[in-house]
Amino acid sequence: MFQARGYAVHSATTPLVPFSFTRRDTGPNDVRIEILYAGICHSDLHQARNDWSNSLYPMVPGHEIVGRVVEVGSDVQKFKVGDYAGVGCLVDSCRQCSACRENLEQYCEEGPTPTYNGKERGSEQLTFGGYSDQIVVEERFVVKVAANLDLKAVAPLLCAGITTYSPLRHWKVGPGQKVGVIGLGGLGHMGVKFAKALGAHVVMITTSPGKGQDAARLGADEVLISTDAAQLAAHAGSFDFLLDTIPVGHDLNPYMALLKRDRTMALVGVLTDTEPLAGVSVIIGRKSVAGSAIGGLAETQEMMDFCAEHGIVSDVEVVQIQGVNEAYERLLKNDVKYRFVIDMASLADA
Amino acid sequence: MFQARGYAVHSATTPLVPFSFTRRDTGPNDVRIEILYAGICHSDLHQARNDWSNSLYPMVPGHEIVGRVVEVGSDVQKFKVGDYAGVGCLVDSCRQCSACRENLEQYCEEGPTPTYNGKERGSEQLTFGGYSDQIVVEERFVVKVAANLDLKAVAPLLCAGITTYSPLRHWKVGPGQKVGVIGLGGLGHMGVKFAKALGAHVVMITTSPGKGQDAARLGADEVLISTDAAQLAAHAGSFDFLLDTIPVGHDLNPYMALLKRDRTMALVGVLTDTEPLAGVSVIIGRKSVAGSAIGGLAETQEMMDFCAEHGIVSDVEVVQIQGVNEAYERLLKNDVKYRFVIDMASLADA
CATH class of the missing domain: 3.90.180.10 (Medium-chain alcohol dehydrogenases, catalytic domain)
Structure with a gap:
């Protein structure tokens, strides 16, 4: 000792x-x-x-x-x-x-x-x-x-690094895919860097319009402001993978609508309760809400x-x-x- | 006409x-x-x-x-x-x-x-x-x-048939697997029959102790009463797949604890809101809540x-x-x- x-x-x-x-x-x-x-x-x-x-x-x-x-x-x-x-x-x-x-x-x-x-x-x-x-x-x-x-x-x-790298690898993110990283903080900024380095088209999804410039600097190809219903609608059904880094309880349903059929949103930030998940959010399009730990x-x-x-x-x-x-x-x-x-x-x- | x-x-x-x-x-x-x-x-x-x-x-x-x-x-x-x-x-x-x-x-x-x-x-x-x-x-x-x-x-x-058959096939249910069918109704009774015919070890998961005899007749190998905490604990982390046929909003978290790592629970019955999903229910064990339609x-x-x-x-x-x-x-x-x-x-x- x-x-x-x-x-x-x-x-x-x-x-x-x-x-x-x-x-x-x-x-x-x-x-x-x-x-x-x-x-x-x-x-x-x-x-x-x-x-x-x-x-x-x-x-x-x-x-x-x-x-x-x-x-x-x-x-x-x-x-x-x-x-x-x-x-x-x-x-x-x-x-x-x-x-x-x-x-x-x-x-x-x-x-x-x-x-x-x-x-x-x-x-x-x-x-x-x-x-x-x-x-x-x-x-x-x-x-x-x-x-x-x-x-x-x-x-x-x-x-923060391995928590975002691991799900991107597990769900095989790579070139030709459109990947969304939800939440721009300690986890999210790493998610953007890794998804970009893995070859994906990366969309930073945030509630904060002010984060757009930073997202671009980190490597994001696009920014989607998730409080803007028109932007959500324009991206509906277009994502191959979503990495949800939000650390507090929130509504998953608007993000699930962004996924293509048979695709997954992985939670990595929220250990506590989310808001209620609508069955239709996963049933229509056979989608998944998954999680990943470090x-x-x-x-x-x-x-x-x-x-x-x-x-x-x-x-x-x-x-x-x-x-x-x-x-x-x-x-x-x-x-x-x-x-x-x-x-x-x-x-x-x- | x-x-x-x-x-x-x-x-x-x-x-x-x-x-x-x-x-x-x-x-x-x-x-x-x-x-x-x-x-x-x-x-x-x-x-x-x-x-x-x-x-x-x-x-x-x-x-x-x-x-x-x-x-x-x-x-x-x-x-x-x-x-x-x-x-x-x-x-x-x-x-x-x-x-x-x-x-x-x-x-x-x-x-x-x-x-x-x-x-x-x-x-x-x-x-x-x-x-x-x-x-x-x-x-x-x-x-x-x-x-x-x-x-x-x-x-x-x-x-009812295709709604339960399709997810069992999509998630490759077969021999050597322990599969739970949650809820014994129009969908659930078909889920038990199909999972059994596909070769799985089938557990009927229900809130109703009275349904045990019927479950056995339908082909279930075991019955798990989901209101019994001791039974839930005994089956924790042991299922390869769960088919959730409950048609109304309910708490997913106790069922998620039944899954092995990297496994999926598929919702087929509930189109409306579930109760809040805890992030830890999917993050610990990299599990998935998915859905499937007919x-x-x-x-x-x-x-x-x-x-x-x-x-x-x-x-x-x-x-x-x-x-x-x-x-x-x-x-x-x-x-x-x-x-x-x-x-x-x-x-x-x-």
Whole structure:
């Protein structure tokens, strides 16, 4: 065990404050990572404030982690000291179930071990996330990060990136397809970049007319303002795939009308209730409302390699750890383009 | 034109009454059918009472039609006088769109022509359905019915049958799979029969403990009482496919928890709003809520042939046309096992 430092929240109603805690020593299959950057995911805020009624305190949030390997266990094969490495939402899983055997650890039938707000497998020890100076993770749950990428802008790929990349791949988005990305935030801006890089004709679907220029810069070929009934009607029945990144409950039916027959809209942002779904929205045209959660480790590595090849990173605003509570308040107002990333070097001043 | 007789409803609040009207003469590609039996579909009742706000009066309901061919046009190839024939929910479509070209006329992008409560293509002439003595339909929209089947019990195959057969085939239900049929009514009892005949392990999922014995008789291997939390928990994550035949708005989430990862629940009964869908119900396990509408003509013929081969028909209660209003009232109370069929010979006494 060694002493680690970070920021933690101690209850649903208190701010993040400096926190000291212990982490396990580097085991034979582990890598110890000095954390350089940690992205702020909307789910950090949900869990810090116990919005999902499953919070464990003290909680050190952060599951978009990029850093430098500072120690490797004796059996580690993929990493050496000095490598750049990433850790996402998961740090362990059962490894036995059909999902784990298919490299879909995020759907582990016994429940994967979350990077924070969980417990180490077979233990009461809480897991602590990326708002901290170091983390120790088994190499199977660590991905390699290419040195040619802007590291601070890589961090959000570990959650926002893989969450949008995985469904685009699963539903085989590619050239010749018209793909809509609904909602322009941390997830949506990555969805636009990936869908474009995969060769699709990309339509950014947003309620905000002001986001059009940004959408074009991110790679969108068109912008569809979803509050405009005429625009919705003009695009009816024309989409091959929709990626719905809206993080709060909303009406799915107007979007379902945009899909071609036999096509799918995948939800990735909303864990809570949507508004009522009309049966006719799926029955007429044999359409599907599906969902997708992050990605497995193999696919996360594939995404990282894809990003290195295509020069894809997130659009980020860097903050210091001392400003994390203010960043949460701005996130609540969608006042970020498009992801906050904490420069963990600032922790030295905490 | 010739004079036809049937029963019609003239407004949302009046009963079905005897009605005389004209039908077109038999064109070169048409067959004229003497109607022997007409099933009563729940949607007949919805449309008679304008529940979907799209009713056209006078309305002669009925889209589960079985009869005998009494005249064929000069270019008709599939039928000869004396053949048994069936007509379902559609009597025309555009024939040009991608759906029509793929034999999925039910998803015709210009909208198929319904057997009743619609208008003939390019005309203001209302279409009139099966609660009548004869019907004239282009042969493309007529299926052949094998003489070895019990004709009165064949009628519901034209809607309840194809509505359940098509999704079971589309989602490739077969041996080695555990399939749930939700709701035991006109659709559900056909879903059980087809899923069993396709080789699946079939679980009847119902709120009514009393339906267990019937489910077994229909071919179900197990019965799951969906109001019993312990039974739901015992079956969690175990189904390869769910066919949801419930005809009214309901909560989808408890059923979604029954599915394995990457599997689908198909809605076929509810055209109106469901209760709110939780994002987590599809995101965790990458599941899908889909829908399916009846079937195309080629698949309807395939189903008829499948039924002839496997000896599958509906469980019906035969009524006289004079009792149709009483049958509607009983249908509202689910007081039928499992489909009313009108013996159209009774029309001679009307």
